[in-house]
Amino acid sequence: MNDTKQKLIHITRQMIDQQGIDGISMRELGKEMNLSRSAMYRHFKNKEDLLAAITAGNFETLTSNIREVTENISDSRKLLYAILYTYYDFGIKNQEHYHLMFRKQWDKELYPDIYYSAFGIFKFVEECLEKVGNIRKSPTQSTAIMYAFIHGLVELNSAQHSESEKGMDNPNRLIDSFLDLIFI
Known part of the structure; x- marks a missing residue:
């Protein structure tokens, strides 16, 4: 698994722990990781x-x-x-x-x-x-x-x-x- 994908999983886990599942958005995750929308969707097709x-x-x-x-x-x-x-x-x-x-x-x-x-x-x-x-x-x-x-x-x-x-x-x-x- 590549580093970006692994980091996306790690940051999402942290967001779940802090904000709950409903607090997760691909847009916010992209901002957090400084990734474009297309870069996010290269790793995961959706939330x-x-x-x-x-x-x-x-x-x-x-x-x-x-x-x-x-x-x-x-x-x-x-x-x-x-x-x-x-x-x-x-x-x-x-x-x-x-x-x-x-x-x-x-x-x-x-x-x-x-x-x-x-x-x-x-x-x-x-x-x-x-x-x-x-x-x-x-x-x-x-x-x-x-x-x-x-x-x-x-x-x-x-x-x-x-x-x-x-x-x-x-x-x-x-x-x-x-x-x-x-x-x-």
């Missing part, structure tokens, strides 16, 4: 194409984080806890990027790399569950249930619905309690 590149990178980062944190864990419960907490932590610390990854519906035909990256994480978690073995449902069903749980937890906490009277104030305890439901 969605640029955001797709960022989203693909986000999936790579999340996958790398999960692989790194799980590579030396042999205890099955600790392994699943690490996966869920890594997802949660990524979602809370990178809310705008998380929304790009999981709220936006990306066209599989136009952006197959995003689809395969997202599916790759799912398959990795599913493979971990296959190795664990002592779970209530099939690895595929358990992975889907884990996804629904952790995405719900991220969304609730992002929206600041972490009321202690509902038991929502401690994500660590919620993840641990959720694992009680997964294991036999």
Whole structure:
């Protein structure tokens, strides 16, 4: 990847972190980088194409984080806890990027790399569950249930619905309690 394209991605990431996804405009990005309109569009055909590149990178980062944190864990419960907490932590610390990854519906035909990256994480978690073995449902069903749980937890906490009277104030305890439901 050339330097200008890489710099466009880097500056856009910073803009997303500071202004949110809706604050991104190709015109402002061009001004920020001192690039003409035609120079911008040589690298990305439109804003969605640029955001797709960022989203693909986000999936790579999340996958790398999960692989790194799980590579030396042999205890099955600790392994699943690490996966869920890594997802949660990524979602809370990178809310705008998380929304790009999981709220936006990306066209599989136009952006197959995003689809395969997202599916790759799912398959990795599913493979971990296959190795664990002592779970209530099939690895595929358990992975889907884990996804629904952790995405719900991220969304609730992002929206600041972490009321202690509902038991929502401690994500660590919620993840641990959720694992009680997964294991036999």
